[in-house]
Amino acid sequence: MIELINLTKKFGNLTAVDNINLKIEKGSIFGFLGPNGAGKTTTIKMMVGLLKPTSGRVIIGGNDISTHPQEVKRMVGFIPDRSYIYEKLTGREFLQFVAGLYGIPKNGCDGKIKQLFQLFSLEGWEDELIESFSHGMRQRLVLSSALIHDPEVIIVDEPVVGLDPKGARLVKTVFKNLSKQGVTFFISTHVLEVAEELCDQIAIIQNGRVIASGSKEDLQKRVNSKDKRLETLFLQLTEKEGLRSPVTELDI
Amino acid sequence: MNNFLLLLYPRLQSFKHRARSSITKEAIKPAILSFIGIIFWSGIFFIFYRVLAYFQGIEILGDFLAAKLLSMVFLVFFSILIFSNIITSLSTYFLSDDLQLIFSFPVSLGEIFLTKMVETTFNSSWMVLLFGLPIFLAYGIIYHAPLIFYGLCFVVFIPFLIIASCIGVFISMILVNFFPARRTRDILFLLSILFIVFLYLLFRFLKPETLVNPENFANLIDYFTALKTFSSPLLPSFWATEALFPFLHSNQEKDIGFYILMLWSTGLSLLVIGNWLASRIYFNGWSKSQESRKLRLSRSSFFNHTIDIITRPFSPSTRVIIEKELKTFFRDTTQWSQLLLLLSLVIVYIYNFKVLPLEKSPIPSFYLQNLFSFLNLGLAGFVLSAIAVRFVFPAVSVEGQAFWLIKTSPLSLKRFLWSKFWMSLIPLLILAQILTVVTNYLLKVTDFMMGLSMVTIFFMTFSITSLGIGMGAIYPRFKHGNTAEISSGFGGLMYMIYAIGLIALTIVLEARPVYILFMHQFRKLSIPMWFYLEITVAIFLILLINFAAIIFPIRYGLKHLDSMENIE
Numbered sequence: 001m002i003e004l005i006n007l008t009k010k011f012g013n014l015t016a017v018d019n020i021n022l023k024i025e026k027g028s029i030f031g032f033l034g035p036n037g038a039g040k041t042t043t044i045k046m047m048v049g050l051l052k053p054t055s056g057r058v059i060i061g062g063n064d065i066s067t068h069p070q071e072v073k074r075m076v077g078f079i080p081d082r083s084y085i086y087e088k089l090t091g092r093e094f095l096q097f098v099a100g101l102y103g104i105p106k107n108g109c110d111g112k113i114k115q116l117f118q119l120f121s122l123e124g125w126e127d128e129l130i131e132s133f134s135h136g137m138r139q140r141l142v143l144s145s146a147l148i149h150d151p152e153v154i155i156v157d158e159p160v161v162g163l164d165p166k167g168a169r170l171v172k173t174v175f176k177n178l179s180k181q182g183v184t185f186f187i188s189t190h191v192l193e194v195a196e197e198l199c200d201q202i203a204i205i206q207n208g209r210v211i212a213s214g215s216k217e218d219l220q221k222r223v224n225s226k227d228k229r230l231e232t233l234f235l236q237l238t239e240k241e242g243l244r245s246p247v248t249e250l251d252i
Numbered sequence: 253m254n255n256f257l258l259l260l261y262p263r264l265q266s267f268k269h270r271a272r273s274s275i276t277k278e279a280i281k282p283a284i285l286s287f288i289g290i291i292f293w294s295g296i297f298f299i300f301y302r303v304l305a306y307f308q309g310i311e312i313l314g315d316f317l318a319a320k321l322l323s324m325v326f327l328v329f330f331s332i333l334i335f336s337n338i339i340t341s342l343s344t345y346f347l348s349d350d351l352q353l354i355f356s357f358p359v360s361l362g363e364i365f366l367t368k369m370v371e372t373t374f375n376s377s378w379m380v381l382l383f384g385l386p387i388f389l390a391y392g393i394i395y396h397a398p399l400i401f402y403g404l405c406f407v408v409f410i411p412f413l414i415i416a417s418c419i420g421v422f423i424s425m426i427l428v429n430f431f432p433a434r435r436t437r438d439i440l441f442l443l444s445i446l447f448i449v450f451l452y453l454l455f456r457f458l459k460p461e462t463l464v465n466p467e468n469f470a471n472l473i474d475y476f477t478a479l480k481t482f483s484s485p486l487l488p489s490f491w492a493t494e495a496l497f498p499f500l501h502s503n504q505e506k507d508i509g510f511y512i513l514m515l516w517s518t519g520l521s522l523l524v525i526g527n528w529l530a531s532r533i534y535f536n537g538w539s540k541s542q543e544s545r546k547l548r549l550s551r552s553s554f555f556n557h558t559i560d561i562i563t564r565p566f567s568p569s570t571r572v573i574i575e576k577e578l579k580t581f582f583r584d585t586t587q588w589s590q591l592l593l594l595l596s597l598v599i600v601y602i603y604n605f606k607v608l609p610l611e612k613s614p615i616p617s618f619y620l621q622n623l624f625s626f627l628n629l630g631l632a633g634f635v636l637s638a639i640a641v642r643f644v645f646p647a648v649s650v651e652g653q654a655f656w657l658i659k660t661s662p663l664s665l666k667r668f669l670w671s672k673f674w675m676s677l678i679p680l681l682i683l684a685q686i687l688t689v690v691t692n693y694l695l696k697v698t699d700f701m702m703g704l705s706m707v708t709i710f711f712m713t714f715s716i717t718s719l720g721i722g723m724g725a726i727y728p729r730f731k732h733g734n735t736a737e738i739s740s741g742f743g744g745l746m747y748m749i750y751a752i753g754l755i756a757l758t759i760v761l762e763a764r765p766v767y768i769l770f771m772h773q774f775r776k777l778s779i780p781m782w783f784y785l786e787i788t789v790a791i792f793l794i795l796l797i798n799f800a801a802i803i804f805p806i807r808y809g810l811k812h813l814d815s816m817e818n819i820e
Contacts, residue, residue: 011817048660051817073662084653088580100572101661129583145657 001026001153001184002047007056009042009208016042018208019056024201026152029175029185031199033192035238039208040188041081044157047186048078060153074102077146081158083138087131091122091141094130095148102149109148116144119174121167135162143171147178154178155186160194172198196230204237212237259354259367281742288745289382297386304394318391319497325387326489329380330416335444336376337420338427344372345421345534346428346541355538365530369523373417381409388496395500404499407512408492411519415488418522425529428537449596491515555582569663570671577675580650584735594639598687601635605694625697626759626766629705632687633712633755636680637748644676644720645747646738648813649729665813669721669806677717684713704766711794712758715801716751722805723747726812754801761790761797 002024009017017039024030034040045051047058049069057064063071085094092113099109117123120140130138139162146154159175160168175185175198189195195202196216203213212219216230223236303321307314345351345368354364388405391397484490495511559578563571605628648669651658658668688709692702727743738744765787772779 050656050659052815070662070664073660076660078656078660080656082653084656086576086580086652086654088583089576093576093579097572097576098657098661100568100575101657101663103568103662105568106571 001028001061002030002186003057003059004043004047005057005059007043007046007058008054009039009046009051010054015208017046017053020205020208020210022203022210022213024184024186026184027179027182028201029179029187029199031195031202032186032188032205033190033195033202033234034188034205036190038205040205041157042208043205044155044186044188047155048076049073074149075152077149077151077154079142079146079154079156079159081161083135083142083162085130085138085142085145088129090127090129091117091133092126094141095145098145099148104149112148113144116147120144120170136164136167139163140167143174147174151183153184153186157188158191159187159189160191168194192230192234202230204234206238256363256366259359259363260370262350263371285742285745293383293386296383297390300387300390301394304390308394315501318395318500319493322391322497323489323493325384326412326492327487329384330412330487330489333377333380333413333416334420334423335447336380337372337417338424339444340376341368341372341417341421341424342428344368344375345424346538351538355535361530361534362527365527365534366523369417369421369526372421373413376417376420377413381413384409391496391500397499401496401499404496404508404512408495408515411515412488412492414519415515415522418519418526421526422522422529425533425537428541429533445592449592488515488518569667573663573668573671574675577647577650577672594642597635597638598683601631601687602690602694605691623770625692625695625701625705626763628688628691628695629708629712629762630755630759632684632691632705632709633716633758634752635687636684636709636713636716637751637755639683640676640680640716640720640751641739641744641747644680644717645724645744646729646735647672647676647721648724648809649732649738650735651730652732653730655728655730665810669725669810669813673717673721673806676721677714680717681710681713684709700769704762708758708762708794711798712755715754715798718802719751719754719805720747722807722809723750725806725809728813728816754797757797758794761794765790 002022004020004022007017007020008015020043022030032040032043042051046053047060047065049065049072053066057066058072059065060072061075065072086097089097095113095116096106096109099112100106113126117126120143122137122140122144125133125137130141133141146156154175159171163171172194175187179185185198187195187199201213201215202219203210204219205211212222214222216233219230219233219237223233304318307317307321310317385405388402392401491511491514495508495515498508556579559575563574566574605624648655659665685706688705689702692705697705723743723746724738727741727746729738729741729743732738739747765783768783768786769779771777772783
C-alpha cells in the first residue's frame with residue numbers, strides 16, 4: 001500500500017533522510033521510531049506532500065506523490081504533531097471545510113460529522129469557536145478531520161501527543177478497529193508503549209537512515225536480546241549505531 | 253538589576269542575529285527598506301522645513317504658529333504613543349510566548365516589569381522617534397538653533413517616551429484585570445482604528461487648504477485660540493514644548509530646567525509607581541489572560557444562511573474556501589475593522605472631487621475636467637492598490653500555520669490561488685467601477701473619458717488583484733499575530749512598488765494618445781490617420797502588460813508555494 005523507494009532529502013549539506021526503502025502492506029500498522037532529529041517528520045512531510053524529496057519516490061496506493069499528488073492525497077488522512085487549525089471557525093465548520101477540500105458536499109457529511117464528534121467525545125462543542133478549545137480537544141478535532149473522507153491510508157506524526165490517558169486509549173482503539181477494516185497506518189512516535197501496543201511492523205531511523213526494520217521478533221533476533229520490551233530493543237539498536245546511552249553519559 | 257539585564261539578553265541576541273542574517277542573506281531587503289525610509293524621512297523634513305519657513309515670514313504670528321505646531325506635534329505623538337503602548341504592552345506583558353518561561357524563573361515581578369517596559373517602549377516608540385527627528389531637525393535649521401538644542405531633544409524625548417509607556421502599561425494592566433487580554437487587544441485595536449478614522453475625517457472636513465488663503469486669517473486666529481484649550485500645563489507634551497521652544501527663540505531666560513525636571517521626575521516616579529503596581533496586580537492579570545471564555549455563536553444566523561446561498565453555485569472545494577474566508581473575516585475584529593479605514597479613505601477621496609474649484613481656474617474647464625479624470629485613473633488605481641495590500645495581499649498568509657491542511661488536501665494549489673483571486677476580484681471590481689463613475693460624474697467629464705476610465709480601471713483591477721494574490725504567495729507570512737501585520741512587512745511594500753509601477757506604466761501608455769485626442773478636439777482639428785495606429789499600439793501594449801500582470805504573479809506565487817520547505 002505504501003512504498004518508499006530510495007527516498008532522500010537534503011537541506012543544503014545536511015542529509016535529513018538518506019536513501020530510505022520501506023514497503024508497508026495494506027491494513028497494517030507501521031511504527032516509525034527514532035530519536036529526536038532522526039528524520040521522522042521529514043519523511044512524513046515528503047509522504048504527505050509538504051516537502052519535495054531530493055531524490056527517490058513515495059508511492060501510495062500505486063500512485064507516485066510527485067506525479068499524481070491529487071490521487072495520493074485523496075486516499076490519505078494526515079495527523080500532524082502540532083494542531084494548527086483555523087481558530088475563528090467552529091468545530092463543525094472546520095470539519096465541513098476539510099470535507100469540502102476532499103470534494104464532499106456540505107449536506108453529504110452531516111451524519112459523519114455527528115458520528116466523529118460522538119466518537120472523539122466532542123459533543124456539545126460543535127458550534128464553539130476552535131479558539132476556545134483546549135490542546136487535547138484540538139488534537140481530537142484534527143483526528144476527526146483526518147477520518148472525515150474515509151481514507152485508505154492514515155499518516156500520523158505523534159498520535160497521542162497532548163492527549164490525556166482516556167483520549168490516548170480511545171485513539172489506540174480507533175486505530176486498531178480501522179486497521180481491521182483494511183486501513184493502513186504509518187505512525188511516527190517517540191512513545192514506545194504506543195508502538196509496542198499498536199504496531200505490527202516497525203522501522204527505526206537514525207541520522208536519516210533506517211537502521212532496522214521488521215516485526216518486534218525480527219528486531220529481537222537482530223540484537224540477540226532476551227528482553228522482549230521495545231524500549232530495550234530500541235536503546236540497544238540506537239546505541240549500537242552510535243548514540244550513547246544518556247544514563248551512561250551523565251554518570252547517573 | 254542583574255536579572256533585569258539577563259531577561260533582556262534573549263531579545264538583544266535575537267535582534268543581533270536577525271540583523272546579521274538580514275545583512276548577509278537578504279542584503280536587498282534592508283537596502284530597499286532603508287531607501288524608502290530615507291524618502292519618507294526626507295519628505296517629512298521637507299514639509300516641515302517649508303511650513304516653518306513660511307511661518308517665519310509671517311510677522312508677529314509666525315513664532316506663535318511655530319510654537320503651536322510644536323506643541324501639536326508633541327500632543328499627537330503623546331496620544332499615538334499612549335495608544336500604541338497599550339496595544340504593545342498587551343502583547344509583551346500578557347500574551348507573549350516567553351512569559352510562561354519567565355514566570356517560572358526565580359525573578360521578581362519588578363524585574364519582569366522593568367524588562368518588559370524596555371521592550372514595550374522600544375517596540376512602540378522607535379518609529380515615532382525616528383520619524384520625529386526630521387521635524388526637530390527642520391526646527392533647528394530654520395531657527396538656527398545652537399548644537400545643544402539637538403542634545404536637549406534627546407534629554408526631553410527619553411522621559412517623554414517613558415511617561416507615555418508607563419501610562420499605556422498602567423491602562424493595560426488595569427484593563428486585563430477586568431477583561432480577558434485577547435478580547436481587550438481586539439477591542440482596543442478597533443478603538444484605535446476608529447480614532448484614526450475620526451482624526452482623518454475631522455482633519456479633511458476642517459478643510460486645511462482654506463488656511464493658505466489670506467482672507468481666512470481671522471478664522472485661523474479663532475482656530476488657534478480654540479486649540480489653546482488642548483495645551484494644558486499639566487500635560488507632558490506642554491512641558492516638552494516649553495523645554496525646547498525657548499532655544500529656538502534665543503529667549504533662554506524661560507525656566508527650561510523646570511520643565512526638564514518635570515519630565516524626568518514624572519517619568520522616573522511613574523516607573524516606581526509601575527513597579528509597585530506590578531507587584532500588586534501584574535501576576536493576577538497575566539493569570540487571567542490565560543483563561544479563555546467559551547463563546548456560543550448563533551447556530552443559524554442570517555449571515556450564515558446568506559453565505560450558504562451565495563456559495564451554492566460553486567464546487568464543494570471552492571465553496572468551503574469562500575465560506576471559510578468570509579466567516580473568519582467577519583469574526584476577526586482586526587480584519588473587518590480595517591473596512592472602516594477603507595470607507596473613510598473612499599469618502600475623503602470622493603469628497604475631494606466634490607470640492608474641487610474647477611470653475612475658478614483660468615484653464616478651460618473642459619480641458620481641466622478631462623485632465624483630472626485622467627489623473628483620477630492613476631489615483632483610483634492607487635486607492636485600489638492600498639485596499640488590495642490590506643485585503644488581497646494577505647489572502648494566502650491568512651491561512652496561517654493551518655496552511656498544512658491545504659497543502660496535504662487534494663485541492664491543487666493552482667485552484668486554491670485562483671479561488672482566492674476570484675473571491676478578491678469581485679468586490680474590488682465593484683468598488684473600482686463605483687469610484688470611477690462617481691468621481692467622473694462629479695467632474696462632469698465627456699462620455700469618451702468616462703468609457704475610457706471604466707475600461708482601463710476594469711483591466712487594472714484584474715492585474716492589481718492578481719499581483720496581490722501572487723505576491724502574497726511569494727512573500728507569505730504564515731506566522732503572524734494578527735492579519736493587519738501581514739501587509740506591513742517587506743512583501744507588502746514590494747507589492748505597493750510593483751502595483752504603482754504597473755498603474756504608472758498603464759497611464760503613461762494612455763497619456764500620449766489621450767493628449768493628442770484632446771488637443772485635436774480642443775483646437776477643432778481633424779484626427780490624423782497615424783493617430784489610429786498609435787492608439788492601437790498603445791491599447792495592445794496596455795492589454796499585454798495587464799495580461800502579463802494577471803498571469804505571471806500567480807504563476808510565480810504557485811511555484812513558490814509549491815516548493816516551500818517550511819510552512820510552520
